Amino acid sequence: MSDYSYNQTKQPLLEHLIELRQRLLYSVIALFIGFLVCFYFAQDLFDFLVNPLAEILQRRGLEQGYRRMIFTDLTEVFFTHIKVAFFFGAFITCPIFLSQVWLFVAPGLYRHEKKAFMPFIIASPVLFFTGAALVYFAIFPLAWEFFLSFETQGMGDNLPIQLEAKVNEYLGLVMKLIFAFGLCFQLPVLMTLLARVGMASSEGMKSKRKYAIVGVFVVAAVFTPPDPLSQISLAVPIILLYEISIWMAYFVEKKRAETEEEVDRELYDE
Incomplete structure (x- = not known):
């Protein structure tokens, strides 16, 4: 292969790699901005995730005593807020990431391929959101009711068994279920x-x-x-x-x- 042909082959490859780096950079910047915004509202977002459990505990009445969530590590709440911010930041910036993927691959597609590929770019986040909404509004209330049914009041010499959920463990369970339903959809x-x-x-x-x-x-x-x-x-x-x-x-x-x-x-x- 001549030097001219080698340079012609190498140059488009370098251009694609440079463009890919640029698209990834835009996505990372968008994720970082989304993370900062969500970190500012991290407590409100965590309260949103806890709300299905809080409503059930309120509905079960005050006779079971004061209900709370606990943390046993000094840094637990801080890192939980970071996880919450990253989780919601990734969710709200997902369309930006998908748009960057589309802008990168679209120039190399034929017109009929673009028409075929575009619906998947649109449908993927919509289906994930549908699965997340299903688990939040339908599954969480049922699941938390089931687990809370194992609480006992305690009679005589028996000690009561009551839930004191840990902050990071609750978030881990919630994120696992949301990801599972979103991916299944x-x-x-x-x-x-x-x-x-x-x-x-x-x-x-x-x-x-x-x-x-x-x-x-x-x-x-x-x-x-x-x-x-x-x-x-x-x-x-x-x-x-x-x-x-x-x-x-x-x-x-x-x-x-x-x-x-x-x-x-x-x-x-x-």
């Missing part, structure tokens, strides 16, 4: 992408439906508290999303077949 995006590249098909997903349903309940048992209502609340939406994925894969295959027929027709006419 990405199923239609994942399966549609696999169908688009030919690694999955609607017929294949139909034939494996019964195995998928079993797998969904296993995942729900792992990621949710051990009460049946929480597990069903996660399993049923995922099964519905699996059915939606089958239909989306079918339409992708139909569109791809029509495109291939059109290309073959044009080649035959020539």
Whole structure:
């Protein structure tokens, strides 16, 4: 290879790497700004996450005594606020990150590829938010009620058993559930992408439906508290999303077949 050809090949690669670095830099700056803003409101955001538990404790009445959350490490609350700020900062800046990904890959895509890729960029954060909303408004109240049912008042010589939740442990559980539900709701995006590249098909997903349903309940048992209502609340939406994925894969295959027929027709006419 001549020096001229080598330089022509090297230069576009360097330009792509420079642009990638720039896009990543924009994303990191946006995340840092979002983190600072959320850190300022970290206590309010943490109160928002604690609210489902606080409402249940208030509803259970004052006869159980003064209720509180505790921390046993001097730095625990500070680092919990950092985690809360990063969690919400990443969530609110996710569209900026996805837009930078789009701006980086879009120039190298054909028009039909851009039309195919854009819905996934939009659908991914929407589905994650839907899963997070489901777990916050539906699962948390059910799960916290289940766990609080193990409290005892104490009779005679028996000591009462009451919840004194640790700040960092509560946040860890909440973040785990939110991420689990958000990621599970990405199923239609994942399966549609696999169908688009030919690694999955609607017929294949139909034939494996019964195995998928079993797998969904296993995942729900792992990621949710051990009460049946929480597990069903996660399993049923995922099964519905699996059915939606089958239909989306079918339409992708139909569109791809029509495109291939059109290309073959044009080649035959020539």
